[in-house]
Amino acid sequence: MAKVTLQSIADRVGVSRMTVSNAFSRPDQLSAELREKILAAADELGYVGPDPAARALARGRTGSVGLLINGTLSEAFEDAVSAAFLAAVSDELSARGMALTLLPSSGNRPFVAARDVAVDGVLVYICDPTSADLGWLERRHVPMVVVDHHARDGVAAVNVDDRGGARLAAEHLVDLGHRSVGVVTLETDPEQLNYPARERMLGWHDVLDAAGVEPTVVATPYQPPTAAYDAALSLLDRPDRPTGVVCFSDAFALATIRAAESLGLRVPTDLSVVGFDDSVLAAASRPPLTTIHQDVPAKGIAAVAAIADVMGGGHPEPVVLPTTLVVRESTAPPGDATSR
């Protein structure tokens, strides 16, 4: 059986191909009864609907938005914060009638998703700003929104007030009386840090520098999960160990707490720990984690709103969502025996 196209249906019914197209795509352009007849004939021939690829070419849009992430996608799924972001983005896109296409970074494979996959717009999420994939996207002139990235000129951006949040975290410790503070983050070299990590580092320093506190910084990669534990251990297993620690993420904070416990330190009596993100882990952990809250679903929704705007020709203003301090039970004044 030959492939069924608009033309075959048109021939069958005895109308022009365009009329059949309208029957599917613009029902108001023809009489209801003819439309019925056409749909019936289409059904009879086993026609499902206009071919998406052909339609994409003719219309100039595909109905799908890309999401560029570098690093393996599984990291993004396993991290609670980025998974929540993906969830929010995909739900919001689907509410607006669009699908989400994940664009893996190309590495050095010949297939470059950022260049070779048809999408109407792209959200750039966790991504090295110098990556080749990003370069392709820019040359393609695809509508683009960066999320958790430095907002460059002319590129719409959705961010969280990472620096402000980090200030709140540091202030909280300083206000409690901590004068010896550790930092558990991704990298020591500021040049290597991704945008949120850099901003958070700046925020901690804003406050600690002003308070005359010189933090001890340890760095750890995301993977493997034990790396953060080891880094925290190296921070805490020394005579001049800090009384308080600010962390890049809740996951790092939990690793720090575990490291502390393994050294026989009690949290928060002997050590205060502040996380970041207020992920699901934070409230559920024992002790519940003092952390900086960011509204990840709102970030996803804002990102979709921004890309929709850009795709419609708009130039949305940069969005910066607020962060707030959530005090739970992992922080206390230094050496506070009354706590718990």
Next chain:
Amino acid sequence: MAKVTLQSIADRVGVSRMTVSNAFSRPDQLSAELREKILAAADELGYVGPDPAARALARGRTGSVGLLINGTLSEAFEDAVSAAFLAAVSDELSARGMALTLLPSSGNRPFVAARDVAVDGVLVYICDPTSADLGWLERRHVPMVVVDHHARDGVAAVNVDDRGGARLAAEHLVDLGHRSVGVVTLETDPEQLNYPARERMLGWHDVLDAAGVEPTVVATPYQPPTAAYDAALSLLDRPDRPTGVVCFSDAFALATIRAAESLGLRVPTDLSVVGFDDSVLAAASRPPLTTIHQDVPAKGIAAVAAIADVMGGGHPEPVVLPTTLVVRESTAPPGDATSR
């Protein structure tokens, strides 16, 4: 500035459009020096590469595989097992040079991703077998692989030995001496159960029926997270409460353990609990969870292999991955005061 196409480059260089196409897509079809000249001209004109939408139409493939999930995507991301599956699928696809497009269920919106988005094949994951979206996919004759679904005739399938795993779980309790067993699962009506839930129910019954044990079944929806806790509470807060419980998932098992603790019951001394899936939660929980292990990354890889095979015209045999019992510390003989 007019849009740059193969034709504009061809005119510029003075060759045919086809040769320019070959310069990008089949380098072996022309001399290296001409190719250089063409690429240089393309670069100069700001040409990024063949338009993906046009290429998709002409070649008949898009470079993207769809994943059909019904329910909101955020549920899929928040559940540890499905998130791990998505992660494995996306990584494996990207290794094979394909992108992953998430096809949200259409609800009753006019936009039906399963019908209107161009993909080369589709993985059907968590999905009501009677859903309209699935119907569209079938009529489209898109290459398709079902995962965690009943394998119907002619449709490639990747599954886990859910029934066998459930048998192992029930056997474990029976072998420990339990004669009063509870079940915490998704639904009581077998007709309503999704495939893995039905299979697991069958597996539990296989063993319990043979042992003359009549289980007490309670049902709970996935959402909200407290529902499972409440269901477990209703199971345990009664005079004839079971001494052992098998659960549909690790998440349900953890909820059951929390419910038991809130009633002052000790696990496993007063109550044995068996999970399912061996997700990241299982080993990390306190007490560590006895559970049925399934290899989720392997499932993802097998699913991608199967869809690649089907897309290539093959008819892969159904895959059923094994499940194994992992005994940790949430199970013990009934009323065993020596444990822990």
Next chain:
DNA sequence: ATTCGCTACTGTACCGGTCAAGAACGATCC
């Protein structure tokens, strides 16, 4: 000298739709 076989390029016909402008025709208006 003819034939063969390569390599390197070209010509033409699609892929399956949508867009924008136009034509046929009965209804409406003044």
Next chain:
DNA sequence: GGATCGTTCTTGACCGGTACAGTAGCGAAT
């Protein structure tokens, strides 16, 4: 009663590529 209008359908061009069957040129084999 002719101009205007809206509805309904048609026409032709175009979206930006790829497949496939040539063809020209040229050195090697017969």
